[in-house]
Amino acid sequence: MRILIANDDGIYSPGLAALARVAAEFGEVLIVAPDVEQSSMGHAITHSRPLSYRHSPLLAPFDAYRVNGTPADCVALGAFMWGHVDLVLSGINLGPNIGHGIWHSGTLAAAKQAALLGLRGIAFSTPTGRTEPDFAVLEPWVARVLDLLVAQPELHLVNVNLPPDPKGICWTSVSVRHYDGIVSPIDDPYGRRLHWLAVKPLEGTEPGTDRWAMQQGQVSVTPLRLDLTDHAALARVQRESPLDAPGMARGADAVDETEG
Numbered sequence: 001m002r003i004l005i006a007n008d009d010g011i012y013s014p015g016l017a018a019l020a021r022v023a024a025e026f027g028e029v030l031i032v033a034p035d036v037e038q039s040s041m042g043h044a045i046t047h048s049r050p051l052s053y054r055h056s057p058l059l060a061p062f063d064a065y066r067v068n069g070t071p072a073d074c075v076a077l078g079a080f081m082w083g084h085v086d087l088v089l090s091g092i093n094l095g096p097n098i099g100h101g102i103w104h105s106g107t108l109a110a111a112k113q114a115a116l117l118g119l120r121g122i123a124f125s126t127p128t129g130r131t132e133p134d135f136a137v138l139e140p141w142v143a144r145v146l147d148l149l150v151a152q153p154e155l156h157l158v159n160v161n162l163p164p165d166p167k168g169i170c171w172t173s174v175s176v177r178h179y180d181g182i183v184s185p186i187d188d189p190y191g192r193r194l195h196w197l198a199v200k201p202l203e204g205t206e207p208g209t210d211r212w213a214m215q216q217g218q219v220s221v222t223p224l225r226l227d228l229t230d231h232a233a234l235a236r237v238q239r240e241s242p243l244d245a246p247g248m249a250r251g252a253d254a255v256d257e258t259e260g
């Protein structure tokens, strides 16, 4: 199995090295990752300038390349460079990617780019506190998750979050509770006003969601899909407010086309 590894924390993140160590138990590994941190870049791609890459011998024994681009760029370029890729892994991100946070995630975007290319993508994330994650504790759990997911080839895009000291693994959905974005003003040393964008932690969780699993100390494994269509809303507006070409937007058929 040929496994392409990317991340959004940059090629020298200890999370990427941990993921590569586990992936090497499952197949041949190629690392193609951003040369600097690209967290919260979402699914941006670079289209206004060419990309370049350089070999990174510090990641030996792994074959590794650093790219002056985004996480999604790295997967697109890596898949092109390597020709045949069986699986794309992203992470292990230093910081969780759960709930609505996945909209901003560069870690998940790298896995999502794999799904866009018709490949399989799996994103891994773990919280960070004042100390680095204990990857020696997490690596056997990453291996367990890969054992589980390699045997489920119909899952094209999966988001995995690991608590600091996992007690088990569970299947989850995305927490869709809203959070309030915090805009926090500060002044720089010259008295100029600057702003931090941050997220307000939520109280309470919905059982069965990614946020809930993490609070329970469980590894959260969420199957995702690329189709953002609100099929219930589409069926309702087609019924209640039919437009000019009623045969054009067939909800059920659209699902088949986008899921395939």
Ligand code: MN
Pocket: 008, 009, 038, 039, 040, 093, 094, 095, 107
């Ligand atoms: Mn990150």
